Amino acid sequence: MYLTSIIISVLIYNKYEITIDSISYFLLIPFLVIISVIDFRTSFVYDITVVSGIIIQSVVFILNKIPYAELLNHFEGLIIGILLSFLICKITSALGEGDIGFYGLCCFVLGAKHSLNVFALSFIVTSLFGILIILKQKKIDLKVRVPFTPFISLATILIMLTQCDIIKIYFEMITNNL
Template structure:
């Protein structure tokens, strides 16, 4: 609750045009109340759970601001990376596996940069945000997170194209899909991708 209250203040400060109505309050408070409970249920009281829980406010804040303004502020991404670094350094078990997270950070940035240049669908803020999420998840899940975020964005893009009859060139804020992919991986790990390939193999 305290983190959600602080998060609300930060969001309204960064986006001073955002109305302080009930809908926006729900968008801010609900994910930061429900998702940490789901994380605790899966990981119990562990450093990994704390790492993931501390990531959720940044996912919420960056996604909401990007969705409303198409801006991704460097200070929010840098703050998230610093917080994750502190958590990794304070825990011996995670410190020993910190190379996986460092590799994840660079993997997330480099691959998203290549995709940004190739597809023209990502901005500089999206690249940094991929780096933050890949840093928190580690090298093992970085590629999966990028793949899943593009899959989710493609589904939404199809909906926009066929249901709302908007141009495929319409600008789509990408950080909400990166956040959703990250949260799904935190809660399900590789269950979704395993299910996807299982269904694919049965139909071949």
Template structure:
């Protein structure tokens, strides 16, 4: 456990440095630093605690820095840089190729990447509610999670986004023009990593009772 703590601290430090290099529109402040360190260390420790050190956990751990940086940039600028998504896909692809012999269901991740692009793209065309960056982020996250979680990820991220919109409308009481959606995709991804389908099962258990 001590190694994963040290690793997560180092990764959080690198993320904090890279954030401002990638997007110079964001001013350096302690809040961003705190969020990066807390999100990186806590999520990586929980993933390691749940999965140990195996192929699946390596994919998840390597995804965390990218979705945190993407989410913070999107929150401040409502924009997702293509290079951040592409870099994440490349890293996931390298890990996939290195571990393909140990991968129990390699096809699932390839399908996850393809379907993870296709469904959000269709939603973007139909609803005009997703940006190109959001589509890319879905593809990246689905590549790591596998095709079995594609629809669940999309559903969960929309639910989280809806809850936030209700909070804005009811408590803040001002009109919603455009919201950053990457944080909800990332939060839904981390939730799935840590719980799989547990939340969905609890929901249906409540409905059935």
């Protein structure tokens, strides 16, 4: 866990140096790691850890006096993260209730611009993992439950490091093939 956190921190520093974004990302990394490990081992995401992350990120944004428009962008990300994951959880039961707050935290830090990308990338990465499970077991078992927060964390880290717009790339691929 420590090595992973250090490597991600170094990569973030190399990309952003010391900026508001990098400070926010540095403070998010322990939450990503801790919540993912707890979910992996126990299948629980505790609200106190998610709410603590949101509070710490709010303090960072307020103390750095980021412009109102940017602050609004982060809060829109929080709302998108919570509402979209809540709908997915209630309509499809594909997510656990703990994932709702965790998506909110990740989308809050990344802002509204990357909120949908977090969802898209986390489901893509989880699908790839599912394919590996199927290939390894040589059968499809729909009752296998996979902890989802590690994939949300991985998607968030990939977006932090690349600032990649997955949805834009996807639609560009579709339009280029038509």
